[in-house]
Amino acid sequence: MPEHPDYEGFALSKLKEAGHRITMPRLAVVRVLARSERPLTPNGIHSEIAATGGKIDVVSVYRILSTLSSLGLVHHIGSVDAYSACQLDTGHGHGCEHLICTSCGRVEELPVADASSIAVTDQSDKAGFSVQAIRVEVLGTCPECQAEA
Amino acid sequence: MPEHPDYEGFALSKLKEAGHRITMPRLAVVRVLARSERPLTPNGIHSEIAATGGKIDVVSVYRILSTLSSLGLVHHIGSVDAYSACQLDTGHGHGCEHLICTSCGRVEELPVADASSIAVTDQSDKAGFSVQAIRVEVLGTCPECQAEA
DNA sequence: CTCGCTGCAAAAAATTTGCACATTG
DNA sequence: CAATGTGCAAATTTTTTGCAGCGAG
Numbered sequence: 007m008p009e010h011p012d013y014e015g016f017a018l019s020k021l022k023e024a025g026h027r028i029t030m031p032r033l034a035v036v037r038v039l040a041r042s043e044r045p046l047t048p049n050g051i052h053s054e055i056a057a058t059g060g061k062i063d064v065v066s067v068y069r070i071l072s073t074l075s076s077l078g079l080v081h082h083i084g085s086v087d088a089y090s091a092c093q094l095d096t097g098h099g100h101g102c103e104h105l106i107c108t109s110c111g112r113v114e115e116l117p118v119a120d121a122s123s124i125a126v127t128d129q130s131d132k133a134g135f136s137v138q139a140i141r142v143e144v145l146g147t148c149p150e151c152q153a154e155a
Numbered sequence: 156m157p158e159h160p161d162y163e164g165f166a167l168s169k170l171k172e173a174g175h176r177i178t179m180p181r182l183a184v185v186r187v188l189a190r191s192e193r194p195l196t197p198n199g200i201h202s203e204i205a206a207t208g209g210k211i212d213v214v215s216v217y218r219i220l221s222t223l224s225s226l227g228l229v230h231h232i233g234s235v236d237a238y239s240a241c242q243l244d245t246g247h248g249h250g251c252e253h254l255i256c257t258s259c260g261r262v263e264e265l266p267v268a269d270a271s272s273i274a275v276t277d278q279s280d281k282a283g284f285s286v287q288a289i290r291v292e293v294l295g296t297c298p299e300c301q302a303e304a
Numbered sequence: 305c306t307c308g309c310t311g312c313a314a315a316a317a318a319t320t321t322g323c324a325c326a327t328t329g
Numbered sequence: 330c331a332a333t334g335t336g337c338a339a340a341t342t343t344t345t346t347g348c349a350g351c352g353a354g
Binding site: 026027029030031032062063065066069070 | 332333334335336337
């Protein structure tokens with residue numbers, strides 16, 4: 007049950023669109039990200055690929071992540087210092103919200119409903135701040151983990 | 156014009172309160188953080204102290220940051236991978252919002268007005284998610300930098 | 305005095321860079 | 330065939346750990 011319906015296709019077309027080549031290492035990274043329910047570190051991605059019989063250098067993982075990142079295809083999640091596939095159209099310039107379960111580590115990605123309002127709403131004295139992007143990380147416990155407890 | 160009125164006093168009493176000793180290295184780190192308008196990396200803090208004639212090992216900076224962090228006295232800002240002084244009372248368990256100017260690097264810290272509502276409001280289907288903490292990073296341009304442009 | 309904290313030395317981990325070769329389009 | 334991207338080796342940078350001695354309370 008991949009978190010992203012067709013992240014692979016989505017990512018590959020974005021890559022092409024940006025004039026990048028579809029290579030095996032890139033495919034491998036994209037696939038691993040697509041299937042992972044939790045954010046992965048560069049090392050995690052590398053081992054994941056290795057575990058699946060794939061062969062790729064960690065260095066390439068870094069480079070590929072950086073490429074994907076510039077295309078908005080992955081998000082670096084600060085609070086856990088790892089990367090997660092991102093399929094939201096970042097075209098509208100806002101950002102997205104991550105629900106991070108501190109128990110199972112799973113990450114849900116959601117569009118920030120009304121990005122700029124978060125910033126502006128609660129502080130009228132900061133209203134002059136022009137919002138380019140927003141990143142929201144919500145740490146907590148997902149329903150499943152609550153049930154287990 | 157320190158961003159934090161009396162961060163030094165605030166931090167020191169929090170440290171004591173938690174049974175920690177007030178040492179010179181800790182004082183130095185707290186002061187640098189209090190006076191910095193932008194988030195600093197461990198290295199940045201170290202050089203800043205050195206520049207002021209202070210003498211401290213980077214290792215200590217790491218350890219001190221970790222202590223301060225556990226007391227909620229500093230926040231690690233993911234999108235810039237640096238630390239910023241934090242004076243908000245984190246007692247209410249929510250979190251805080253950072254306005255980060257991508258032009259000058261300055262950071263404003265604000266309490267998240269209605270933390271859980273951010274998460275719950277915009278996705279009723281995720282309502283089962285129990286929120287422990289929220290981190291919001293708003294990237295954009297501050298009024299001053301807009302004026303300059 | 306005593307225990308916590310620091311500095312120093314060193315190890316471990318993470319990230320970046322240079323370059324020759326392989327591969328995609 | 331012509332870039333572009335990869336692997337490998339190695340350098341850098343960042344972060345962690347162990348331990349003996351200093352110093353705050």
